[in-house]
Amino acid sequence: MNTDVLGKLELTREELLQEGIAKGTSYADYRLLMDSLATEGKATGPEVSEDRVNYTLLNQRRMKRLDKTLKIDKETEDKIKGFSGRKVTWLVLTESWCGDAAQALPMINKVAELNEDVTLKIILRDENLDIMNRFLTHGAMSIPKLVMIDDTSGMVLGEWGSRPKVAQQMVVDYKNQHGALTPEFKEELQIWYNKDKGQHMLQDLLELLSLE
Secondary structure (H helix, E strand, C coil), X not given: CCHHHHHHHHXXXXXXXXXXXXXXXXXXXXXXXXXXXXXXXXXXXXXXXXHHHHHHHHHHHHHHHHHHHCCCCHHHHHHHHHCCCCCEEEEEEECCCCHHHHHHHHHHHXXXXXXXXXXXXXXXXXXXXHHHCCCCECCECCCCEEEEEXXXXXXXXXXEECCCHHHHHHHHHHXXXXXXXXXXXXXXHHHHXXXXXXXXXXXXXXXXXXXX
């Protein structure tokens, strides 16, 4: 094992997160990356398959549409603006080809934009496995993964991922019944996302903000 790896293993979770925040990008820059990848026929991550390139293109289109169409009602907007008391960073691990991330990130960004105490930073999972491995979901490197960090203390206040609770339960129930996710189920999940219009995602983020 080389010294770089050993050094990473010796860092605390909080120290690793500060490294992630330092190299994280804004949502605007991440969207520019998605546009560039879609135009060039590329994808993030070490294994760039045809499927991942196609999913990246699809996700770029989804995010562009959701940026324009997602809505937050006035009452909820006021609630989001009312959460205050400490400044936090939402650090999100993702990859361009992840369909759940394309559904979640536009709403994560809209909520973060409404509260001046929330800073959104985005990093790629496969470039930050040392961080990802500290925030597994049921033992898996599921993305997107959002970690909420106190800007003053550096402590983790909460986390979310990788789907809205309702969608996650749909996945769990289907796996328990069928053993694995089928293309038919994935299409069904996409229909759910389209009908939901980010509202369950929004509720999950309100719960996360309440942990501040």
